[in-house]
Amino acid sequence: MIHPAPSNLVDLHKLRLDAAHALLARTGTAELPPIDGDATTYIQAVIDGLNELSLKDALTGLSNRRQLERVLEAEIDRVARSGEAALLLMLDIDHFKSVNDNYGHLAGDQVLQAVAQALAGCIRPMDTAARYGGEEFAVVLPSCQPAFGQVVAERICRTIEATPIRVSPSVDLRVTVSIGGAFALQWIRSTTELWVDRADQQLYVAKTGGRNRLCLEEQPDSTVSAEEKHLLFGHLAAADPAWIDMSSGAAPGGAV
Numbered sequence: 009m010i011h012p013a014p015s016n017l018v019d020l021h022k023l024r025l026d027a028a029h030a031l032l033a034r035t036g037t038a039e040l041p042p043i044d045g046d047a048t049t050y051i052q053a054v055i056d057g058l059n060e061l062s063l064k065d066a067l068t069g070l071s072n073r074r075q076l077e078r079v080l081e082a083e084i085d086r087v088a089r090s091g092e093a094a095l096l097l098m099l100d101i102d103h104f105k106s107v108n109d110n111y112g113h114l115a116g117d118q119v120l121q122a123v124a125q126a127l128a129g130c131i132r133p134m135d136t137a138a139r140y141g142g143e144e145f146a147v148v149l150p151s152c153q154p155a156f157g158q159v160v161a162e163r164i165c166r167t168i169e170a171t172p173i174r175v176s177p178s179v180d181l182r183v184t185v186s187i188g189g190a191f192a193l194q195w196i197r198s199t200t201e202l203w204v205d206r207a208d209q210q211l212y213v214a215k216t217g218g219r220n221r222l223c224l225e226e227q228p229d230s231t232v233s234a235e236e237k238h239l240l241f242g243h244l245a246a247a248d249p250a251w252i253d254m255s256s257g258a259a260p261g262g263a264v
């Protein structure tokens with residue numbers, strides 16, 4: 009026998025959604041509708057909020073490693089299709105261990121938060137700043153020509169260097185960062201690991217070169233000739249001649 013569905017199957021309080029609600033309120037992640045309103049709308053808002061929170065680094069509020077991975081994947085895909093320039097910056101706080109050693113772990117955490125905030129203030133809304141782990145951060149800059157990348161990386165270095173970080177009533181710290189950068193390979197579908205590795209190699213050069221500096225890999229010349237584009241997309245064009253416009257190199261909506 010089929011019973012008619014009760015109008016409200018869920019006792020929200022038994023689900024202990026209050027804990028999720030408090031977490032979302034505390035982190036300022038989501039504006040939740042009233043708990044005594046429509047149950048489905050409320051639960052959906054909680055799920056959306058928790059989903060968003062799961063992509064953030066708990067200490068700094070920047071994107072976390074999982075979200076960074078997604079952004080890098082999407083950017084590799086876009087650059088492989090469009091040939092647009094995209095830059096990945098890897099950024100590491102210099103001599104951060106001495107902050108922990110001299111002022112304590114809590115002060116170290118405050119420095120990480122201040123650096124994250126300064127970093128977020130230096131980039132466009134379309135860019136992604138993430139905490140990569142420990143005292144290392146990553147920034148993904150889509151549609152970024154080399155000259156612009158250089159300007160942004162310098163701005164990040166100078167801004168962080170000039171930011172006083174209050175770790176106790178009598179102590180303002182200043183830290184510097186080293187930055188390494190690498191462009192995504194155009195027209196080639198690479199991997200996130202290889203892209204991060206290339207940026208990390210530049211970071212290593214910046215560190216060993218004395219720190220408080222940036223080192224960007226020259227944009228690799230993966231300019232594709234008309235003949236090479238034909239090799240890349242020709243089989244698809246053969247199946248559907250409208251697929252590729254060889255004069256512009258545009259590959260409408262297809263995968264490489």
Ligand SMILES: Nc1nc2c(ncn2[C@@H]2O[C@H](COP(=O)(O)OP(=O)(O)OP(=O)(O)O)[C@@H](O)[C@H]2O)c(=O)[nH]1
Binds near residue numbers: 114
């Ligand atoms: N406070 C705090 N410290 C952290 C966190 N994650 C990693 N660390 C510390 O970051 C420090 C990293 O030290 P190192 O890898 O030696 O690097 P460094 O001192 O910055 O030296 P260089 O990078 O070579 O300039 C270690 O002391 C870690 O304990 C964190 O979440 N909070």
